[in-house]
Amino acid sequence: MTEADIKPARRSIGATRNPASQEAILVAAEAVLVENGLSGFSIEAVARRARAGKPTIYRWWPSQAALLLDVYHNQKRINFIFPDTGNVHDDLRAYLHGLLQTWREGASGEVFRCVVAKAQEEPAALTALSAYMAGRRQQSGKIVERAQARGEVRPEVKPELVTEILASFAWGRLLTERLNVSEEEVDAVVDAVLGGILAKPAT
Amino acid sequence: MTEADIKPARRSIGATRNPASQEAILVAAEAVLVENGLSGFSIEAVARRARAGKPTIYRWWPSQAALLLDVYHNQKRINFIFPDTGNVHDDLRAYLHGLLQTWREGASGEVFRCVVAKAQEEPAALTALSAYMAGRRQQSGKIVERAQARGEVRPEVKPELVTEILASFAWGRLLTERLNVSEEEVDAVVDAVLGGILAKPAT
Numbered sequence: 459m460t461e462a463d464i465k466p467a468r469r470s471i472g473a474t475r476n477p478a479s480q481e482a483i484l485v486a487a488e489a490v491l492v493e494n495g496l497s498g499f500s501i502e503a504v505a506r507r508a509r510a511g512k513p514t515i516y517r518w519w520p521s522q523a524a525l526l527l528d529v530y531h532n533q534k535r536i537n538f539i540f541p542d543t544g545n546v547h548d549d550l551r552a553y554l555h556g557l558l559q560t561w562r563e564g565a566s567g568e569v570f571r572c573v574v575a576k577a578q579e580e581p582a583a584l585t586a587l588s589a590y591m592a593g594r595r596q597q598s599g600k601i602v603e604r605a606q607a608r609g610e611v612r613p614e615v616k617p618e619l620v621t622e623i624l625a626s627f628a629w630g631r632l633l634t635e636r637l638n639v640s641e642e643e644v645d646a647v648v649d650a651v652l653g654g655i656l657a658k659p660a661t
Numbered sequence: 662m663t664e665a666d667i668k669p670a671r672r673s674i675g676a677t678r679n680p681a682s683q684e685a686i687l688v689a690a691e692a693v694l695v696e697n698g699l700s701g702f703s704i705e706a707v708a709r710r711a712r713a714g715k716p717t718i719y720r721w722w723p724s725q726a727a728l729l730l731d732v733y734h735n736q737k738r739i740n741f742i743f744p745d746t747g748n749v750h751d752d753l754r755a756y757l758h759g760l761l762q763t764w765r766e767g768a769s770g771e772v773f774r775c776v777v778a779k780a781q782e783e784p785a786a787l788t789a790l791s792a793y794m795a796g797r798r799q800q801s802g803k804i805v806e807r808a809q810a811r812g813e814v815r816p817e818v819k820p821e822l823v824t825e826i827l828a829s830f831a832w833g834r835l836l837t838e839r840l841n842v843s844e845e846e847v848d849a850v851v852d853a854v855l856g857g858i859l860a861k862p863a864t
Contacts, residue, residue, distance in 0.1 A: 497782045546859075571781045574836055578778035579700045588837055602858075615858045619849055626833035627826055633777055634791055646822055654857030655805075655818045656749075 483508045483515060484532045487525055492565050496572040501525070523576045523583030527590055530569045540597055546605035550624060550648050553601060557628045558644070562637045571632055595622055623651055686711045686718060687735045690728055695768050699775040704728070726779045726786030730793055733772045743800055749808035753827060753851050756804060760831045761847070765840045774835055798825055826854055 486508035491499050501522060505512045519525035539556030541549045561567030576583035595618040602617035611620075627647055631637050689711035694702050704725060708715045722728035742759030744752045764770030779786035798821040805820035814823075830850055834840050 495782065575778040575781035578774045578836065579698065584838060591837060609860055611858050612860050615853070616846075616849060619846065620853065620858060622833065623826060623830055623850060623853065626829040629833050629836070630825065630829035633781065633832070634794060635787060643822065646819060647826060650818070650823065650826060650854050650857075652857050652859055654853075654855050655814050655823060656855055657812055657815050 479508075479510060479514070480518065481532075483510055483518070483525075484529050486510075487529045488533070488565055488569065491526070491529070491569060491572060496575055499526075499572070521580065521582035521586060523573055523580060523586045526569055526573045526576065527586055530566060530573065533564060533566045533569070540601060542601075542604065544608070546601065546608075546610045547648065547652060549601045549605070550621075550652065551644060553598060553621065554624045554628060554648060555641075555644050557625060558631065558637055558639050561628070561632050567632055567637065574629070574633065594625070598625065620651060624648070682711075682713060682717070683721065684735075686713055686721070686728075687732050689713075690732045691736070691768055691772065694729070694732070694772060694775060699778055702729075702775070724783065724785035724789060726776055726783060726789045729772055729776045729779065730789055733769060733776065736767060736769050736772070743804060745804075745807065747811070749804065749811075749813045750851065750855060752804045752808070753823075753855065754847060756801060756824065757827045757831060757851060758844075758847050760828060761834065761840055761842050764831070764835050770835055770840065777832070777836065797828070801828065823854060827851070 483504060487499075487504045490503045490507055494503065499522065501512055501515050504510075504525070505515055508515075515525065519528065539552045541552040543549055543552070561570065573583065573587055577587040578584075598621035599617035602611055602615065602620045605611040606613055606615070606617070624647065631639060686707060690702075690707045693706045693710055697706065702725065704715055704718050707713075707728070708718055711718075718728065722731065742755045744755040744759075746752055746755070764773065776786065776790055780790040781787075801824035802820035805814055805818065805823045808814040809816055809818070809820070827850065834842060
C-alpha cells in the first residue's frame with residue numbers, strides 16, 4: 459500500500475489560490491528539487507508529490523521558474539538582511555554576509571541556482587528572475603541611499619550599482635560552489651568597494 | 662537528396678585528436694547551440710551535424726560542458742583583454758569592458774551562459790567550469806599584482822579577489838541579459854573598486 463492509496467487526493471479549488479494547497483505545492487516542489495536536482499525537476503513530479511493536478515499548478519505558476527522563485531521566497535530560513543545600523547560599512551557587510559550565509563544554509567542556495575540555470579534556457583524564467591532582481595536591487599540600494607543622506611557616500615554614486623556589485627560577487631560564489639567565504643574575504647570585498655584598493659598617497 | 666547523402670562520413674581516427682575533425686565538431690557544436698538553445702543541445706545533435714560518431718566525441722570531451730567550454734575557447738571572436746598599460750585604472754577598465762564586449766558580440770556570451778547553466782545540473786560541468794575559472798582568476802589577477810609592484814595598489818589587497826569582483830559583475834549582467842553596460846557604468850564599477858565610494862573628508 460503506497461502513500462497515494464491512503465491520502466485523499468487534493469482537489470483543485472479553481473482560480474483563487476488556496477493557501478493550504480499552495481503551501482503543499484511549494485513544499486512538494488522544494489522536496490522534488492532537493493531530491494532529484496534540477497534535471498529531475500518537473501511540474502509532473504511536483505503534482506504527483508503534492509497530490510495536486512498539473513493544471514492547478516500551471517494556473518497558479520505560469521512557469522517552473524515562477525514556482526521555483528516562490529519556493530525560494532517561501533523558505534522560512536530566508537532572512538535577507540537589509541540592515542539599517544546607521545553605518546554603511548556595517549550595513550554592507552551584513553548584507554553580503556547575510557546573502558552568502560542564507561545560500562549556504564538549507565536549500566535556498568540550491569533553489570536559487572536552479573532559477574538562474576533555468577533562466578538561461580527559458581524566456582519565462584528569465585522574465586521572472588529579472589523582475590525579482592529589479593525589486594531586490596531597489597530594496598538593497600536603500601542601504602546606500604541612506605548612507606548618502608548621512609553624507610557617508612558620495613552623492614554621485616549610483617546606489618543600486620553598489621549593492622549589485624556585492625550581490626554579483628555572491629552569485630559568482632553560489633554558481634561555482636565556493637560559498638565558504640571567510641569573514642576576512644567578506645571584509646576585503648566590502649572594504650574594496652567602500653574605500654578602494656589604491657595606495658594612499660604618503661602624507 | 663540531403664546533405665548527408667553527398668558528404669562522405671567522417672571516420673573516427675582513434676584516441677588521438679585529429680585537428681580537422683575536432684574543429685568540425687566544435688563548429689557543429691556552436692551551430693547546434695545557437696540554433697537550438699541549451700534545451701535542444703545534445704551530443705547526438707552535434708554528432709549528426711558534424712558527421713562524427715558519438716563515441717568519438719565522448720572520447721575527446723568527457724562531458725557536454727567540456728565540449729561547450731572548448732567551443733567558447735575556439736571562437737575567433739574571443740579576445741579577452743589582460744592588458745598591461747602601466748596604469749591599473751586603464752587595465753581594469755579594459756578588462757571589464759573587454760569581458761562585456763566579448764559576451765555581447767557573436768555567440769560567445771550565449772555559449773558561456775550555457776556552460777554556467779549546465780554547471781548547476783551536472784557535477785562534471787561544474788568541475789570543468791571551476792578549473793577554467795581558477796585559471797582565469799590567476800591570469801587576470803596579474804593586472805593587480807603588477808599594480809602592486811608599481812606601488813599603485815595597497816600590498817595587502819588580494820589580486821584575484823579584485824578581478825573576481827569585476828568578472829562577477831559581468832557574470833551577473835550576462836545571466837540576466839543586461840550586457841548593455843554603458844561606458845559610464847563600466848567607469849562607475851571600476852572607480853568604486855579602485856577609489857571606493859566613501860565621501861572624502863573635507864580638507
